[in-house]
Amino acid sequence: MNKEMYYFVAAVVMALVSYIPRALPITLFTKQIRSRFIRSFLYYVPYAVLGGLTFPGIFYCTDSFWTALVGTLVALIVAFFEKSLVIVAAAAVLSVFLSGLFL
Amino acid sequence: MSNYSKVSEFKDGVKKGIPIGVGYLAVSFTFGIWAVEGGIPLPLVVFISLSNLTSAGQFAGTGLMLGLASYFEIGLSVFVINIRYMLMSLSLSQKLDRSTKVGQKLLFGYGITDEVFAIASTREREVTAHYMYGLILTPVIGWTLGTFMGAAVGIILPERLQVAMGIGLYAMFIAIIVPPAKHSLAILCTILISVGIMCLIKYVPFIKIGEGFALIIATVAASAVMAALAPIKDREGDAHE
Structure with a gap:
């Protein structure tokens, strides 16, 4: 098999394993969940996910810890x-850009 | 579609999606440049971004692809990174307009990225299919177009600006979680527990867990603890204490 074909099949495999976990749960769970615990759990999920996605990753998203720290504080x-x-x-991007001139 | 007009829902979605699209445009150059430099043909590079629509997963998968890994290895690695989407998708299912059809969900499900989830799940009212179509539109365009520009012409912003743009999507997450955390102690605690666990996993030397799993552990633990300590009010909607 040539390389292009391999790349294409690999890309399709990647697309499938990206699509399935996103599309299936929302498609299969059609009922309003009754359990108060599970509804509470799902209510908190967005905040837990977004918190965990942001910290500590945000401190490594620029080329220096210090500019990232400035940007984070400004954003907060x-x-x-x-x-x-x-x-x-915009404020975070601008502050990272400006502090990058000095730090 | 029950109470809302399709057009106004779509428009509202587009409006909310534009900042994500701009952010994606700015950060996807890097993927485009990197992937063509690795030797993947331009149309395939663009196809990867359009069909995968995810950052960590497609970077990892493409890296493996360049190392000529097996399909199984690529599929498994990318899947593990993407398991977090199952939690997001499940969480969003409870916020969805009841009349949404299966075909509609299968369509916009493709576009549930971290950022799209962030906006949709914290929307004040329920989420409809047409809102989701609008919401994912500019992110898909931004991510694909940015990849194309990076891959085709090596377009890249001045380095300082490119570096600075990297914080933009993170800052959006901060903009989404800080206001509710200010008004709800329970939400603040959820965030702090989740972040605490992420830091533990990252900084304690003998814990070796990949970032995809780390996020799942942090999310499940933080949400479960807070669901036990501060269950939401027992009625429809998402009112809480």
Whole structure:
């Protein structure tokens, strides 16, 4: 088999294992879950996921810990004042860019 | 579709998806450049981004592909990284408009990325199919187009700017979780427990767990603890204490 064909099949395999875990649970679970515990559990899932996706990964997403720290603090402060998503993201990007000139 | 107009739902989704699309555009150059440099033909590189629509998984899978790994190894590695989506997808199923059809779910299910989940799951009202279509539209375009631009012409932003853009998607997560954490001690605790577990797994030297599994463990533990300590009010909707 030539290399191109191998790449293509591999990409399809990757696409399938990316698609299945996303599409199947939401398709199969059609009922409103009755259990109060499970409903509470699922209520907290987004916050747990997003917290875990953000920290500590955010400290490694730029080329230096210090610029990442500045960006994180700026994002936390701006988000604390409940500014929109775009404002928070722009402020963080800008602060990393600016601090990168010095740090 | 019960109470909402399809058009307004779609529009609302598009509006909420644009920042994600812009963020994806900025970070997907890197994937495009890296993958063609590795020797994967341009159309395939673009196909990978369009069909996978995920960052960690497709980077890992493509890396294995370049090392000519077996299909099984590639499939298993990418699947393990993507297991976290099952939790997100399950969580979202409880927020979905009851009249959503199977075909619709199979369609927009493709687009449930970390960022799309972040926006959809924290929406104030229930989520409809047309809202999801709108929400995933610009992220799909941004991710694919950015990959193409990186792969085809080596377009890359000035290095300092590219580095700075990397924090944008993380900052969006912060913008989503901080306001509710300010108003709900239970949500704040959920976040702190999850982050604490992620840090433990990352920094305690003898714990060797990949990041995909780490996130699942942290999420399940934090959500279960808080569901036991602070169960939400026993009625429809997502009101909490």
